[in-house]
Amino acid sequence: MRHAIHVPLFGTLADPRAIADIACAAEQNGWDGLFVWDHVLSPVAGEWDIADPWITLAAAATSTERIRLGPMVTPLPRRRVINLARETVTLDRLSGGRLILGLGTGRDVWREYSAFGDDGDPRRLAQVLDEGAAALTALWSGDTVTHRGAVVVDGIHITPGPVQRPRIPVWFGTNRTAGTPIERAARYDGIFPLGMDTAGIARIADTVRAVRGDLDGFDIAVAMRADTDLDRLRAAGATWAVAEFWPGDSPEKVLQVIEQGAPHHTNS
Template identity: 45%
Template sequence: MATPQDRTVAAQRGLFIPPFDAFADPAKVADLAVAAERAGWDGVFVWDHVRYSSPVTAIADPWICCAAIAARTERVRFGPMVTPLPRRRPHVVARQAASLDLLGGGRLVLGFGIGDDLLGEMSRFGDEPEPKVRADMLDEGLDVLTGLLSGRLVEHLGRHYRAEDVRFLPAPQRPIPIWVAGRYGNRAPLRRAARYDGAFVIGYPGPEGIEQVREAVAADRGGIEGYDVVVDVPPDTDPAPWSAAGATWVLTRFGPYDLDEEAVRAAVEAGP
């Protein structure tokens, strides 16, 4: 069972922004982050896709968007949410993450998952189409990534990746939180998430699902104190029941289709 904790503290509130169409420009995403910081939001997180279904036509790179956020804000947490690590090289991501964390003064959060191929986002580019193989790649990739981010000497020869006798410096100012994504009802992503700093589960039936996730994670890690349970909800959703159920972050999700720049900005400026 999940270890009881004080749930009187409200969840932190963040924005969950697809850098699509009206926001397929890192400068506009950064403008939105500046407005969010002024309005009292706690975080700004950016989707990571290389293609999406119609009617989305334009997409910006989330890591460039995060760099723009890091350079123009001072307080909000930020990060790619979530990056399919199996389609990237863990050592390249480690270099990017360490640099981005330094640029942002230690505010970066990393979100990772296996991604999906429903739109051919993997197979159309020659990336691994099989989910079980991507899951194996994610586990191994996270081992390589966290080893390199530690600043320690890494010696890794695995099925998918290698890092032979290397040490990456500069290391992040402090350990970068890692949130692992999964769909509600799938146990394997929660086992993976329990090894890191947070679980970003999508597809909840409602706030009542939070306790099941908390209990599953707590059973695997021996407790849940200091652990992030992250949810995303539409803009018209009351975050209070999710917070009361034990979510530590409630992200307001915009899009992905027909993003109206003025409407999104008005919602952001209204505050969490």
């Protein structure tokens, strides 16, 4: 099992230099990944500064050599796919092939759609996510993608392409344990379940096996607490344990956890 830090880019954690320091400390203390939130509005209007995830991750990439990096998760429906393709390829190349791309629909809880006049209907967002993920991976490779008989991407590709082959790993965030969100993730490389217990992880793993045939090459990243039983999570199918932080947390708090070292399960 691998171990990662997951931080919101709010308040004092909106300083890219602070995140670069956190990334360095994580690498030095045996952690395997640094993931960041991707939001455009504060949970409480005007309460916290917010940083851009791509520039912040670039700072982390140039400060480290080993750990994996990525947004968990980017709401693809509020991004232009061609821009996201260039950002992801550039970051993958800058980091030497260490990017993991987390994707999701996002929600309108903080008005991150409606405040800008965008439609936050969950069904529409799910459709855009499906189409956008297919278009994004096609742009990385130059493949043609069609949807409902219409060409979405036709022979366009980003040059040079990503370092990682066959593609940058794509994970999907979800709070579901079965159904379309899990089946979508199973067609790609991983999943980041939100607020999930061990039984929920086991149900997700069962659904992924049903789609893929097995869990080989598929990651399940699970948020952990101080009392989390990592052995049970691993037995249920988890491959990453993620230490979560929240808006209002400070760089000092994050560093305190990092400097304790990555936790280990008894069977490692």
